[in-house]
Structures are given as C-alpha cells and as structure tokens.
Amino acid sequence: MERIRDLLxxxxxxxxxxxxxxxxxxxxxxxxxxxxxxxxxxxxxAVLVGGGVAGGWRMAAEEPRPAAGDGWVxxxxxxxxxxAGALELPVPDGWRVVVADEAAPCEKLExxxxxxxxxxxGCQKAPVEMRRAVSGGIGGVLFGPVAPEELGGGPFTSLxxxxxxxxxxxxxxxxxxxxxxxxxxxEGDDYLSLLLPWSETIIGLRMDGAAxxxxxxxxxSDPSRAGVLALPENASSVSxxxxxxxxxxxxxxxxxxxxxxxxxxxxxxLRGQTDVVGDADACAGPEQLNARLVLRxxxxxxxxxxxxxxxxEAVSSAGGRVRLSDATVAELKRLFGIATVVAK
Amino acid sequence: MSGAPAGFAEFVSARYPxxxxxxxxxxxDRGHGEDLAQDALVKTYRAWRRxxxxxxxxxxxxxxxxxxxxxxxxxxxxxxLPAAVLPDRPxxxxxxxxxxxxxxxxxxxxxxxxxxxxxxxxxxxxxxxEQEIAAxxxxxTGTVKSRASRAITALRRADGPLxxxxxxxGRRHAAAQPSE
Numbered sequence: 163m164e165r166i167r168d169l170l171x172x173x174x175x176x177x178x179x180x181x182x183x184x185x186x187x188x189x190x191x192x193x194x195x196x197x198x199x200x201x202x203x204x205x206x207x208a209v210l211v212g213g214g215v216a217g218g219w220r221m222a223a224e225e226p227r228p229a230a231g232d233g234w235v236x237x238x239x240x241x242x243x244x245x246a247g248a249l250e251l252p253v254p255d256g257w258r259v260v261v262a263d264e265a266a267p268c269e270k271l272e273x274x275x276x277x278x279x280x281x282x283x284g285c286q287k288a289p290v291e292m293r294r295a296v297s298g299g300i301g302g303v304l305f306g307p308v309a310p311e312e313l314g315g316g317p318f319t320s321l322x323x324x325x326x327x328x329x330x331x332x333x334x335x336x337x338x339x340x341x342x343x344x345x346x347x348x349e350g351d352d353y354l355s356l357l358l359p360w361s362e363t364i365i366g367l368r369m370d371g372a373a374x375x376x377x378x379x380x381x382x383s384d385p386s387r388a389g390v391l392a393l394p395e396n397a398s399s400v401s402x403x404x405x406x407x408x409x410x411x412x413x414x415x416x417x418x419x420x421x422x423x424x425x426x427x428x429x430x431x432l433r434g435q436t437d438v439v440g441d442a443d444a445c446a447g448p449e450q451l452n453a454r455l456v457l458r459x460x461x462x463x464x465x466x467x468x469x470x471x472x473x474x475e476a477v478s479s480a481g482g483r484v485r486l487s488d489a490t491v492a493e494l495k496r497l498f499g500i501a502t503v504v505a506k
Numbered sequence: 507m508s509g510a511p512a513g514f515a516e517f518v519s520a521r522y523p524x525x526x527x528x529x530x531x532x533x534x535d536r537g538h539g540e541d542l543a544q545d546a547l548v549k550t551y552r553a554w555r556r557x558x559x560x561x562x563x564x565x566x567x568x569x570x571x572x573x574x575x576x577x578x579x580x581x582x583x584x585x586x587l588p589a590a591v592l593p594d595r596p597x598x599x600x601x602x603x604x605x606x607x608x609x610x611x612x613x614x615x616x617x618x619x620x621x622x623x624x625x626x627x628x629x630x631x632x633x634x635x636e637q638e639i640a641a642x643x644x645x646x647t648g649t650v651k652s653r654a655s656r657a658i659t660a661l662r663r664a665d666g667p668l669x670x671x672x673x674x675x676g677r678r679h680a681a682a683q684p685s686e
Contacts, residue, residue: 166630166661173611174527179540184522185515188547195548329644386573388644390637436637440645482641 237277237292237363244275246292247361248330248385251275251377262286290377291366295357322448323468323477324356329441330383331477333357333466334448335364359464359479360387387481388441391432394459397425402498403454405469417498427497429457432465435476437485444483445473455494467491510551513558518547521564528568531627532575534616536608546570569642576624576643614661622657629654 181187237246239259244251253259253275260271262278268285276288322334335357354367354374361383367374401418403411419425439445446452446468455465455476464479467486474491477483522543529539529546550557550567557563615623628639629650636654640647 166626166658167633169607169611170531170627170631173608174530177527177530177536177608179523179526179543180537181522181540181544184544184547185510185518188518188544188551189509191544192548192551386644389641436640436647438637438640438644438646440640440649443646 236279236294244277244292246363247358248328248383248387249326249358249361249363249365250382250384251290251292251365252380252382254377254380260286260288287368289367289369289373291368293364293366295359295362295364321452321454321466323446323450323452323466324378324448325444325446326358326378326381326383328383328385329388329444330358330360330381330385331444331446331466331483332365332378333359359477360385360481383441385441388444389438389482390436391465391476391478391482391484392463392480393429393432393465393478393482394457394463397429397457397459398422399458400425400428400498401456402494402500404495404500405451405453407451409451414500417500419498424497425457428455428494431490431493431497432476435484435486435490439475439483439485444475446475446477447473453491453494467494511554511558514551514554517550517558517563521567522547525564525567525571528627529571530612531615531631532571532624534612534614534618534623536612542571542574543567546574572624572628572642575620577620618657618660622653622660625650625653626657626661 237244239245239253242253244253244259254273257273257275259275259277262276262282262284263286264282264284266284266286269287271286271288274288275290275292276286278284278291278293280294324332324334326332333356335355356365356367356378357363358365367377369377399418399420401416404415404417405411406415450468450470450473453467453469455467457463457465465476466479467476468474469491474486474488475483476486525543525546526536526540529542530536531539533539533542546567549570550563553566554563557566615626618626624643625639628634628642629636634642636647636650639650643650
C-alpha cells in the first residue's frame, strides 16, 4: 500500500494555499463566527426570556477537548436545548430554564431546569438541576475510592451506569457510599444524581420514577471522548471496589495498593485494552453491576467497569471506553489479589 | 497581527500550507480543504490559551479537522461534495502522464463516502494503526477495517480513475501498446 501513500503525497505535495494571509483569514472567520453566534444567541435569549429564562448563555463549543487541561463548559441553551459538554437536553414543553441565583429566595421551582454555575449555589430547587461535577485534578477526581474509615464496617454499594443516547456514559452516584444497592434508578421518588464524567456535569432529578426516565430518555449526546482509556502516565496507588453478586461491596471486594509494581501492572493491563467501544456500540446499562477502579498519579482517574457477559466495558472518567474480556477482568482481580467475591 | 495571541500568528504562518494539504486529502478538494483548515484554526485560536506554549496546537488542529471530516459521514456537511459515481477514468496511456495526479487523486477521494476517505487518509497517508484511528474517531476497529477495505476496493475498481495506479508497471505498459 506504499503506492497509495505515494499517490496521496504526490497529489498534495505541490498544492499551495490560495489565501496569502491565512492569519488574517482565520481572524476574520473567527469574528464572523462570533457575530453569527451572538445573533443566534440573541434570538434564543429573546425566546427563552419570554419563557422565564434568566442569566446569560454561552453558545455551543463544537471543538473537541484538548487531551489535557480542557475546562468545563457552562451549560447553555441553543434552540430550546440545554447543552452541557456533549450532553443535549431538550427543554420539555412548558418548562423554562433558570440560572441559579444565590440571592433568590429558597423555593422549589416547578417545571424548571436549574443551571447552577460555579460559585452560584443558593437554595433554589428544581425538578432538574445541572451543575459542574467536582473535579480536583487532571483527568477529573469525580469521586474517590471508599476510604476504610468511611466504611464503618458495613457493606457499601457499587454504582450503576447508563449509556445516554449518542454514547455519553452516565454514572448514577446516589448509591456510592450508601448501604443499599441502587440499581433501579427509575423507581421511587428519590433524588437521582447522574454524573456525566466526560462532560464533567452532574444532573440532579427530583421527580417520580417515570418522569425521571422520560427526562433521561430525552437526553442526547455527541461525545468526543471515546477511544482507548485515558489514564495517568504513572500511578502511585490503585484501588478497586468490586461488588459481590448482589451488588454490595464487602471487605473482600475493597482492595487498595500503594505498591508501585502493582500500580504499574494495572496500568499496563488497562493500556493493553484496545478493543474500543464506539459511541454507537456502547451498551452499559443500569441492570449491570460495576467495579470501580481509581488510579492516582499526577491526578486521579476513575475507571468504571460494567460487568457481565452481555456488555463488559470499561469507561475512564477522563475519556475512553473499551470492551474487556473475562480474562482481563480475572487478571485485574489477580493483580489485586482477589480470588472470588461471593455474597454471604 | 493585532488581536492574535502570542505565538498564534507564527504557528499559523508556519503550519498553514501543511494543514491545507491535509484538508485537501480529507475533503478531496483543495478549496474545501482550505476552508476546513481555516475553520479548525478558528477553534485552535479559541483554545490557544490551553494549547500554547505547553500543548500541541498542530495535533489539536488536525484532530478538529479529522472530526469535522468524519462527521460528514454522519450528517450533511457543508464541505461534502456530492459525487454519486467515480469520475471518469483517464483515457489510455500512462497514469502519471494522462492527467494531473492532483486532479485525479482528489477526484477519486471525493468520490468516496466521507467516512471511507477519512479512514483511508489516516491509515495510508498518516500511517496510523487501526487501533489509533479507532481511538481518534471514537469508533471500533471493525469499523475502521471495513471502511478502509471498502475505500481500497473502490479505488482499485477496474474502471476507476486509479486503476492504473494499482496495476503492476509491466502490465500497465503492455496494455498501453497497440496490438499487432
């Protein structure tokens, strides 16, 4: 296939740009894009203010994230859709979008999507709330391993994963640290907290189960972080929480290691996983049990592994999703010295 | 240039021709390739604070270009040129002599679906592995393999514009000789 490369080389080798001043061209184009977006934003804002929207919006950022150091993008509204990173949530008919205001009275806003900007807490509540996921370092420390002192001797649950339409992973973080498994997100009226690691966004849903499902089903996503797992260059410690077959995490399923050899072996094992799951093929669902792997190095990374025969895949908080074989999961357990985890 | 952050003008001036060539391959058209490069550079400009001096602005720009080109396979894209059939095969004689290689190759690329074209360029021009392409595009290696295979098949088609390019030199010259 060298011939193909030669042909392609030959085809463009002599090609010269037509713009003699590309820097000016790019700047002009940038100004035109901004002007277009400002005009659209004006129209959107006018429409939404009519529906009760307050606050300022940023237009959608289409560019992919640089591999590291890319920041969170504030939720904003485009054409009646709330955009937060790769997530798109259509504003339901008759609903409004409100930016949280610290000075506002404590009230529960009905039929409202509340956007909570960093530093703008307040005490307003709404059926749907969106805020930035807490991130404490490179790759996003979305939540850490369960520390032994937090366990209090009781069993701790795993968490559930969803795949939003379009492929964005979403983790149900209600159950993290609680005593009971929470693998039925659409039952009951409890507050449901959905973490979108790639969009660094947390969505809180305060409504009954059917309404929660309706909102989640209406979400669309166009993620740009699929690929092999994004991992730290080096890890100084690793920890694994692995549920038993009821979803509870018992002492035998909580292992941490500061041993550099173990950490390096875990990293090596994960880096060797190249069976990338594309956005259209992602399948992790709430009915699956999940293992939680945290790697700490220059930053901390969380990897959630959805277990089971049907759809065994790993997702890194910093990006990347790969399919794992049973042998890989077994090897991971072996590296942590876990033989089997059984319910008792 | 006024308004451009430090280092941006130098980066664009130095790398623009290479990015335009990359864009031409990804779109199959030199004009659209230049558009693609400029649009990507607008995004690079907006991300410049995060990319300079410690990042890799060229890799970022190329990634933006690839993703824009790849998305053309999933939705109508303004850079996409409709081409229902492969362009005519150049009339007889040596491939290199019959028509400008640039024109023939770009026309052949343009005739491919966007997804196949992007995979072809990444695989055979950029030299990325199937796994690397899958990672970059966010698809499975199976998708990469099938798109690459279809692209090659289309380019090798006997009546396609690049058929001669895949024909061993001896056979090509023999075929060009008039029969006795």
